[in-house]
Amino acid sequence: MEIAATSISLSLNETRVLEGVDISVRTGEFVGLVGPNGAGKTSLLRVLAGLLPAKAGSVSYDGKDIAALKPRVRAQMVAYLAQNDGAHWPIRVEALAGLGRLPHRGRTSDEADRAVVKRALDLVGMADFAARGFDTLSGGEQARVLLARALAVEAPLLLADEPISALDPYHQLAIMELLREQTRAGNGVVAVLHDIGLAYRYCDRVVLLAKGKKLAEGRPEEVLSDENIATAYGIAVKRGEGYILPWQRETAR
Numbered sequence: 001m002e003i004a005a006t007s008i009s010l011s012l013n014e015t016r017v018l019e020g021v022d023i024s025v026r027t028g029e030f031v032g033l034v035g036p037n038g039a040g041k042t043s044l045l046r047v048l049a050g051l052l053p054a055k056a057g058s059v060s061y062d063g064k065d066i067a068a069l070k071p072r073v074r075a076q077m078v079a080y081l082a083q084n085d086g087a088h089w090p091i092r093v094e095a096l097a098g099l100g101r102l103p104h105r106g107r108t109s110d111e112a113d114r115a116v117v118k119r120a121l122d123l124v125g126m127a128d129f130a131a132r133g134f135d136t137l138s139g140g141e142q143a144r145v146l147l148a149r150a151l152a153v154e155a156p157l158l159l160a161d162e163p164i165s166a167l168d169p170y171h172q173l174a175i176m177e178l179l180r181e182q183t184r185a186g187n188g189v190v191a192v193l194h195d196i197g198l199a200y201r202y203c204d205r206v207v208l209l210a211k212g213k214k215l216a217e218g219r220p221e222e223v224l225s226d227e228n229i230a231t232a233y234g235i236a237v238k239r240g241e242g243y244i245l246p247w248q249r250e251t252a253r
């Protein structure tokens, strides 16, 4: 399966947020969407998920315009993990993760759904928390449960907005490995990432956005060049074999 977005332009409250952006992702690929605060990453992900209508351009799932697809079909094809999402009411972890099964309601057995949810919680290391109240979890634990909800959809493509930003280094690595394994198993992932070092290490392809435009796209080592990083983020980096470290600010922002 493939999501393709072409010439996406978007304005929100008269602010130009995206301008002529093309992006696509296929099953089997791990795409990192990177760029500074306000670059338009969340907006682009929401356009890809069909949650925000673009002012210009088109989004298609497997060649079909998303406007022509039923919401339920779309929800089965693409899972979406929002940034800073959550639940502000008492709900058990397994019930929250179980909401990921809604696109399949009526078509699978409760038993099968429970097994999928258990597996998703297991994958993010939260199986032992299944009976806990979501509102009693730490921020990083909540983030992993929300990822489990998205994984429980079992959609071929996952759009994840900052899936690791609340996580400690151990769990950042664990989740990056998990997302890579998902793509090796045949799914596709687009993840918004602020950690350019981890994007460099784990992603097959990186899309660098800055000021609403695509500055570069391609293999991590091509896109995350010193020059592109300086242009997009205004920083200099240090790099070694297989890693990049943000090192110092270069320009006032």
Ligand SMILES: Nc1ncnc2c1ncn2[C@@H]1O[C@H](COP(=O)(O)OP(=O)(O)OP(=O)(O)O)[C@@H](O)[C@H]1O
Binding pocket: 012, 013, 014, 015, 017, 035, 036, 037, 038, 039, 040, 041, 042, 043, 044
């Ligand atoms: N409803 C809105 N009205 C006006 N401007 C908006 C609205 N929503 C978003 N924006 C602006 O659009 C730009 C892009 O926002 P977006 O959330 O897509 O950026 P981002 O790259 O995900 O940033 P971050 O890394 O901070 O999460 C920002 O400058 C933001 O202020």
